[in-house]
Amino acid sequence: MIYFDKVSKIYPDESMALDGVSFGIKPNEFVTIVGHSGAGKTTLIKMLIAEDRPSEGAVFFESANIHKLKKGEMNKLRRRIGTIFQDFRLIPNKTAYENIAFAMEASGCTDGEIASDVPHVLELVGLGHKIWSFPHELSGGEKQRVAIARAIVNQPDIIIADEPTGNLDPINTYEIIKILQKINELGTTVLLTTHNKGVVDTVNSRVITMEKGKIIRDDKDGKYVL
Amino acid sequence: MIFTNLKRITRTGFINFWRNGFLSFSAMVVITLSLSVFGALIFGSAFGRALLKEVKNKVDINVYFVLDSQETDILALKKIVESLPEVDKIEYVSREQSLIDFKNKWKDNTLILQGLDEIGDNPFPAVLNIKAKEPSQYSGITHFLDSKSALSKGGTNIIEKINYNQNKLIIDRLGRIIPAAEKTGSLIAILFVIVAIVITFNTIRLIIFTAKDEISVMKLVGASNLYIRGPFVVSGIMYGVFSGILTLIVLGGFAYYSDTLIMRFAGVRGAQDFSLLINVFSSYFIQNFGQIFAIIMGSGIVLGGISSYLSVKRYLRI
Numbered sequence: 190m191i192y193f194d195k196v197s198k199i200y201p202d203e204s205m206a207l208d209g210v211s212f213g214i215k216p217n218e219f220v221t222i223v224g225h226s227g228a229g230k231t232t233l234i235k236m237l238i239a240e241d242r243p244s245e246g247a248v249f250f251e252s253a254n255i256h257k258l259k260k261g262e263m264n265k266l267r268r269r270i271g272t273i274f275q276d277f278r279l280i281p282n283k284t285a286y287e288n289i290a291f292a293m294e295a296s297g298c299t300d301g302e303i304a305s306d307v308p309h310v311l312e313l314v315g316l317g318h319k320i321w322s323f324p325h326e327l328s329g330g331e332k333q334r335v336a337i338a339r340a341i342v343n344q345p346d347i348i349i350a351d352e353p354t355g356n357l358d359p360i361n362t363y364e365i366i367k368i369l370q371k372i373n374e375l376g377t378t379v380l381l382t383t384h385n386k387g388v389v390d391t392v393n394s395r396v397i398t399m400e401k402g403k404i405i406r407d408d409k410d411g412k413y414v415l
Numbered sequence: 416m417i418f419t420n421l422k423r424i425t426r427t428g429f430i431n432f433w434r435n436g437f438l439s440f441s442a443m444v445v446i447t448l449s450l451s452v453f454g455a456l457i458f459g460s461a462f463g464r465a466l467l468k469e470v471k472n473k474v475d476i477n478v479y480f481v482l483d484s485q486e487t488d489i490l491a492l493k494k495i496v497e498s499l500p501e502v503d504k505i506e507y508v509s510r511e512q513s514l515i516d517f518k519n520k521w522k523d524n525t526l527i528l529q530g531l532d533e534i535g536d537n538p539f540p541a542v543l544n545i546k547a548k549e550p551s552q553y554s555g556i557t558h559f560l561d562s563k564s565a566l567s568k569g570g571t572n573i574i575e576k577i578n579y580n581q582n583k584l585i586i587d588r589l590g591r592i593i594p595a596a597e598k599t600g601s602l603i604a605i606l607f608v609i610v611a612i613v614i615t616f617n618t619i620r621l622i623i624f625t626a627k628d629e630i631s632v633m634k635l636v637g638a639s640n641l642y643i644r645g646p647f648v649v650s651g652i653m654y655g656v657f658s659g660i661l662t663l664i665v666l667g668g669f670a671y672y673s674d675t676l677i678m679r680f681a682g683v684r685g686a687q688d689f690s691l692l693i694n695v696f697s698s699y700f701i702q703n704f705g706q707i708f709a710i711i712m713g714s715g716i717v718l719g720g721i722s723s724y725l726s727v728k729r730y731l732r733i
Contacts, residue, residue: 239733240635241733264637266637267634268636272636279632280629280632280633281629282431282434282629291636292637294423295636295638295639296637299419339636
């Protein structure tokens, strides 16, 4: 489904964030990428959602080279990818409802679909009662749930979660991971990055370990080894 | 779909305008100031034009005729001069009229009137007051009159003197000063307009800079550029509309109160002497309200809208 072909990224200050990375992700997999800060996890994610371009190599989503897509096609592709970030990245002057509605509006849903799906998906992440709250009125865990709701509302093919638990306490962390696993069980591919040992051991599925921009391990039923 | 998008963009623009209250307020203050500069320029040029027109009106040349010249000769000359393209207005004042005017003017001063009686005869010559369209044209008209001066029935010269030569200096200067003043005025105006545009653009750029993370999130959930940019442009247009209304109120207030202010500063007598200063702003504002409205509102909307459109652009490149 996703394939990285010898992807390298060299930043303008000549630091090498990715060094010839190659790997693939199959549909319905739950892949965890682990590594220390600066190992290249976030850069890898940025390549995948085309927030940045690789210096060498190519990233494929199904048969399409992500970085050769036209603007319109890129927007369509992004609607098939749900992204979740460590810093939540909610739109500050929109309520929980509007944040999720925005993603649906962007992908061209009708007002009727939005009105019925948004409360439903907020219910799903356990935030049915905070539907009209602004992000600054929510706790970290609640913000991350809104972000997850936004990521899954368009029923994407893959969820990309970049250290989604980095800013959360252990209980919230556990709950967020449970939600992600549930999403995975329902048939969505999940790509998760983390440096939290507990998270990796809870997930108990394929683990890719990165160090200094390179993949050093790729275990089918991985544990956190670093 | 297009209609739905348009509706959503407009609604989001309105909501953002309202929720970012403080930012909207500061944007409107800056745009209002810029538009006020435009308004001040409009008023300034109106005032300048009124002043120049008045000064031009005050300049004329007077042709004095010899005392025993025939009225028919003078009227014949008047007809010829009237047909010149440079001549705007020509007025004939007969000897009798001059006498009456003089008596009226000094009717309170018995000494002067006694002196006049002493002379016995009417000492005033007939006069043609000639007004040209442009100050620079007086010298041409004077030359024409000089060459025509011999043309009277008896072959004698009926023109006693033309006071152009006395006024030559001031007329020439006006001829040079007026175009220079107009040119300088428009240069300064252009400069001010540029400054106002740059300041407004920068303010809106700063406002949108605060939303740059927001824009990148919108990109990442797959919103099209148009859909992201639209609400910002709508908010920008709203800044323009409200600033425009505010500016028009300020300008209207200024126009209304300036007349009394000028009266107060110049003193009622002074203002009456320069009758041009009275009501010049308020009547200009009322007469040209449509135009002023269009310029101020149009500039506000264009400034707000285009600044927003351009400012969002740089954050859409992911």
